[in-house]
Amino acid sequence: MTGPLVGIVLVSHSARVAESVAELAQGLAAGGPPVPLATAGGTLDGGLGTSAELIVAAARAVDRGAGVALLADLGSSVLTVKALLAEEGELPAGALLIDAPFVEGAVSALVTASAGADLAAVAASAAEAYAYRKV
Amino acid sequence: MRDAEFFRRWMAAATAAVDREAARLTELDSPIGDADHGANLQRGFTAVLAALEADPPDHPGGVLQLAGRTLISTVGGASGPLYGTLLRRAGKELGEAAEVGDDELRRALYAGVGAVAQLGGAAPGDKTMLDALVPGVAALSTSYRAARDAAEHGALATVPLRARKGRAGYLGERSIGHEDPGAASSALLLAALADVAEAAAAEDAAGGAA
Known part of the structure; x- marks a missing residue:
């Protein structure tokens, strides 16, 4: 008997980047139970940028009561999530901005969440991606 | 004392200034x-x-x-959460009071600027909006006009700086020689405040004379 899974939101300046990273992470995490995952990419009118509205909608959509891990790519994506977290009532209780590289962190977070890990473990696992040196 | 209408006028004046200067702000934002x-x-x-x-x-x-x-929900760029945090934090500092004094306004904006610095992780000299906001808000203790002048001076003083934050930070040395667009718009925000404060003072003087 397992409880609800941690939800994951991918926030990017680009809808296609967010959706592609979601596809990649889901592919690599395949095998485990499906993790609630949503993207908030680009602006409402389909341009490059950040939409607070899309972020809030995505976070609410994946909230199962076990917390929501938000991964953001750059600049305004990160700042908008932080500004929303500072405001009560916007993001679900238990929403957390994950300090991790976007692609690696998304894969790591999804695999960990799929194993039923709690929010702190998902965050720690994603953050570990920073320690992996490529050279 | 300043009531809600004063603050609404400030936002209206800021909107007019942004409309008037939109092309210049975008031009400043083009090279960096x-x-x-x-x-x-x-x-x-x-x-x-x-x-x-x-x-x-x-x-x-x-x-x-x-x-x-x-602003946080509609801007779509980094200036949304940054200006949004500035105003929201200042608004929280002012609380529920129906009217606030100039000292309270100054302290509230000071807290707002601190929240912006914390959110963006920037400091004065990094070629950001803080280079106009920090001297501008500090000069509010002298006068609204002094705040406007200090913010405008601060924005122009970003030209020789090397950007350390945001997209311009990636450009390193190549960011030198351009005025920071966020500092320029911050100067507009404080100039709008000075304009409405001066207009209110002129109204008071006219009312007192009548």
Whole structure:
């Protein structure tokens, strides 16, 4: 008997980047139970940028009561999530901005969440991606 | 004392200034940014005015908090959460009071600027909006006009700086020689405040003479 899974939101300046990273992470995490995952990419009118509205909608959509891990790519994506977290009532209780590289962190977070890990473990696992040196 | 109407006028004056200067802000944002600062702020402040009209808050703190929330949700670039945090935090500092004094306004903006610095992780000298906001808000203890002048001076003083934050930070040395668009728009915000404060003082003087 397992409880609800941690939800994951991918926030990017680009809808296609967010959706592609979601596809990649889901592919690599395949095998485990499906993790609630949503993207908030680009602006409402389909341009490059950040939409607070899309972020809030995505976070609410994946909230199962076990917390929501938000991964953001750059600049305004990160700042908008932080500004929303500072405001009560916007993001679900238990929403957390994950300090991790976007692609690696998304894969790591999804695999960990799929194993039923709690929010702190998902965050720690994603953050570990920073320690992996490529050279 | 300043009431909600004073703060609504400030937001209206800021919107007019952003409309007037949108092309210049975007031009400043072209060599070192992504050429959207003017349009982003126009969209944001236009939404602020609409929100204030749709559901007018009856106290100064409410005006600034609604303005801040609206900027966060409508701008679409980094200036949204940054200006949104500035105004929202200042609005929270002002609380529920129906009228606030100039000292309270100054302290509230000071807290707002601190929140911006914390959110963006920037400090004065990094070629950001803080280079106009920090000297501008500090000069509020002298006068609104001094604040406007200090912010404008601070914005122009970003030209020789090397950017350390945001997209311009990636450019390193190549960011030198350009005025920071965020500092330029911050100067507009404080100039709008000075304009409405001077207009209010002129109204008071006319009222007193009558």
